[in-house]
Amino acid sequence: MLTPLTGPHDPRFQESEAAHILERAAELQRLASDARRMSVGELEEAAAVAGIDASFVRRAAGEMALRQAGRERATPTLGAPRTLVLEVVLDGEIPVRAYEYVIEAIRRHTGELGVASLIGRSLTWTALPKHGPAGPRWSRTIALTVVPHGGRTRVRIEEKLDHLVRGVFGAAAGSGSGGALLSTLPLAALSTSLALALALPLTAAACVGAWIVARQVYRARVDARARELDGAMQAISTIAQNYAKARALARATPKAS
Known part of the structure; x- marks a missing residue:
């Protein structure tokens, strides 16, 4: 059994040594906790x-x-x-x-x-x-x-x-970009600056919506x-x-x- 290091002649440790002691103490506590787990x-x-x-x-x-x-x-x-x-x-x-x-x-x-x-x-x-x-x-x-x-x-x-991540979210990326393209077609008759100002939010909304649906599909499959x-x-x-x-x-x- 180890003798407790206490008393008037307590050893002193450098900062690096103290850090190692604390790290080892945490490891010992974790091992003790694991030993108490029930099979x-x-x-x-x-x-x-x-x-x-x-x-x-x-x-x-x-x-x-x-x-x-x-x-x-x-x-x-x-x-x-x-x-x-x-x-x-x-x-x-x-x-x-x-x-x-x-x-x-x-x-x-x-x-x-x-x-x-x-x-x-x-x-x-x-x-x-x-x-x-x-x-x-x-x-x-x-x-x-x-x-x-x-x-x-x-x-x-x-x-x-x-494979599941690529399959689900790859399909979502394709559907999101396709939906964004369709949503911007009616804007072609507008001026370039106005069409661009409206297209960006629509594209972002389509992509975000597709990603939300993909998350739900992925979670269900997982x-x-x-x-x-x-x-x-x-x-x-x-x-x-x-x-x-x-x-x-x-x-x-x-x-x-």
Whole structure:
């Protein structure tokens, strides 16, 4: 245990050293706070005492993860995040033989084809950009990683939304400029100075209106994709829970002599 540095012979620190000490103290506090966080399994145990089914705990945890992802990564200009990230640590290790069910879960909920690779016992699955049901323009960039270690499994699903941003806001830019052009056609009969004075506000209004509509469309599509990823995460959590229960039952069942 460290001896407290107090008393008549307290050490003195330079400004740079003091800054480093404070930075390290903040890091230690953050680590201590992280250590007090409850896993989904611990939440399920606490809920069981109150008579709450574990499936509702997993659903509520997934919804909270979605809200945190949106709150932490939301882009004000777009009205929704550019990246969706869901990450949970599940009690129990998902065995390699169950990865086919994990892959089927992510495929079923997203509708995307993908390719899987295995490094040791860690699974990585990524969607194939040009083979999605919506076509290359709306292709999805999804990555799933499953890492079992130390009696737990870390599952992370990430989707980058760059294609969606370009598709929605690119269409908005085209419709906004087209609407602005149409709105200025009746001004052609006016004098040049007057037509210019009226055309600028009309063009700006058309572009702003198109961007507002695009934000609403983008937010709705991001929410829909987030629900799909959440459904996949819930399905994977159920797979992990089923295998954990099976292992616990196998350990509890006495072997025949």
